[in-house]
Amino acid sequence: MTARVALIGAGGHGAWHRRVLQRLADQGRITVAGLCDRAPIVPEPAAPLLGVPVFTDHTELLAETRPDVVVICTPPHTHLPIALDVLAAGADLLLEKPPVMAPDEHEVLAAALRDTGRICQVGFQALGSAALAALCATRPQGPIGVSGAWWRPDGYYTRAPWAGRRTVGGRPVMDGALVNPFAHALMQALVVAGHFQPVRLELERYRSREIETDDTTFLRVTGDDGRTLTVAVTLASAMFIAGEIRVGGAVLEYPTDRLRLPGEPDLREVPGRRGLLENLLEHRGASAVPLLVPLSRTATFTALADAIVSAPPPVAIPARFREPHPDGGGQVVTGIDTIVRQVADSGRLPFEAGVPWAVPPHRVALPV
Ligand SMILES: NC(=O)c1ccc[n+]([C@@H]2O[C@H](COP(=O)([O-])OP(=O)(O)OC[C@H]3O[C@@H](n4cnc5c(N)ncnc54)[C@H](O)[C@@H]3O)[C@@H](O)[C@H]2O)c1
Known part of the structure; x- marks a missing residue:
């Protein structure tokens, strides 16, 4: 029997899931x-x-349609209560990313799954x-x-009530570049790191516009073996860098699945992405097929995300370091693409590298 699949949060990014549901229904693999x-x-x-x-x-959808599988694509702060209702309905x-807001929510969901x-x-x-x-x-x-x-133009932050916000109606929500x-x-970087137990987090959060969260974020995480993972990302750049993970002489351009291993001359596309809903359906049919992203695999991500959004508010980058985006729609940070690359390559945060608008990083020890 084909699985009966429902979608909660069918607008916004839910349109992407509607396309997947249509395709799988056309293939006779599911019933919506x-x-x-x-x-x-x-x-x-x-x-x-x-x-x-x-x-x-x-709750009406669950009671009336009795689905076998439910896709949840609502705002992050609504995930946990809806997920618990879905599990209780059998x-x-x-569950869209970020799955939950904090480690305690992760534990609640893990217990409900058990x-x-x-x-x-x-x-x-x-x-x-x-x-x-590979x-x-x-x-x-x-x-x-x-x-x-x-x-991301300023309009990106008016698309949804929680976009660019730390709280909505007094309740915490989760947004920010990283x-x-x-x-x-x-x-993906955490997956590349393999066994990686973070013990220390150093964070510089900035904003280039009137939002409550960061749109330019620098993070260095140190593992218990001394290994570091440094992330430098921005949504306020006139120059586009798709995004790279560099490690041990290898480069993965993560949004495009292009890879260059040590000794190879150029990035080459490594095609083939397994769909998460397809994988979930296969896993339900045969538990020998491993689930690609079980909740347990996201525990470190959630711990880091929680530490990031719990850190002091982002610092505004002064106007003299910003300029209009050539296409309009807001301002970019001058030369931010170069800074992002330098930080990721050197592992030195902007403050350590002497970037003029940088402030000392927020530092926290992470519970092991
Ligand atoms: N995997 C990805 O690449 C990716 C990309 C974009 C967004 N997302 C995630 O998808 C989720 C939705 O993001 P979005 O930008 O579409 O947000 P959004 O605010 O546009 O919300 C999506 C939809 O959920 C609906 N909704 C809100 N609360 C609801 C509720 N209680 N019950 C039913 N519907 C409800 C909204 O009306 C909206 O149509 C978030 O978790 C986001 O992080 C994932």
């Missing part, structure tokens, strides 16, 4: 049980409403990358540097 969104769902040619019942309350989960015997796949789709697998197979050693320089748009980079 229903959609749920608090707001009206805008149909798109490539992301239709699938001709299924639409609900505004997820369904397995594909108690119900259900399965949770977390939406870090880049972990299905063949390029990542890099990990070489067991790369040494410090890890991660870079990325993108542009915990959201670049979350895949951090998660």
Whole structure:
């Protein structure tokens, strides 16, 4: 029997999941049980409403459609209560990233999974990358540097009530360059690091506009073996750097699945990404097929994300270091692409490197 799959949070990024559901339904691999969104769902040619019942309350969807699998694509601060309802209703989960807000929430969800015997796949789709697998197979050693320089206009921060916010209605929400748009980079870097127990976190958070979270983030994490993972990312760059993970002479351009191993002349595409919903369905059918992103695999990510959003608010980069983006829509930080590369390559945070707008990093010891 084909699995009955429902989607909660069918607008926003949920349109991407609607396309996946349509494709898998067309292939006869699933039946779409229903959609749920608090707001009206805008149909798109490539992301239709699938001709299924639409609900505004997820508990009604669960009670009336009795799905086998539920995709949750609502804002991060709503994930845990909805996930617990889904598990209690007897369904397995594909839960968008970041899965939960903090380690205590991770524990609550892990306990619910144990108690119900259900399965949770977390939406870090880049972990299905063949390029990542090829890099990990070489067991790369040494410090890890991660870079990325993108542009998000000011409108990006008005698309959703939680975008760019630390709290909404007095409740914490989770956003910021590294915990959201670049979350895949951090998660992939942790996978590349293999056994990596972070003991120390050093963080410089900046903002280039009137938001509560960071859009330019520098992080250095030190493991219990002294190994470092340095991440430098920005959403305020006029120059585009897709994003790289560098380690032991290898480079993975993580958004494009292009890889250069030591001794190779150029980046080459390593095609093949396994879909997370497909993998979850295969795992349900045969437990010998390993789940790509079980919740347990995301524990370190959540601990780091929690430490990042719990740190002091980001520092505004002064106006004299900013300039309008050539296409309009907001300001960029002058020369930030160069700084991002330098930090990722050297492992030295902007303050240590003497960047004029940099402030001393926030430093915390992490519980082992
Ligand atoms: N894996 C990825 O690459 C990727 C990319 C983008 C977003 N995301 C994640 O997807 C999730 C959604 O992000 P978004 O940008 O689409 O957010 P969003 O704020 O646009 O929310 C998505 C939808 O959820 C609906 N919604 C909110 N609360 C709900 C509730 N209680 N019940 C039902 N529907 C509800 C909203 O009306 C909206 O249509 C987040 O966790 C985000 O981090 C993942």
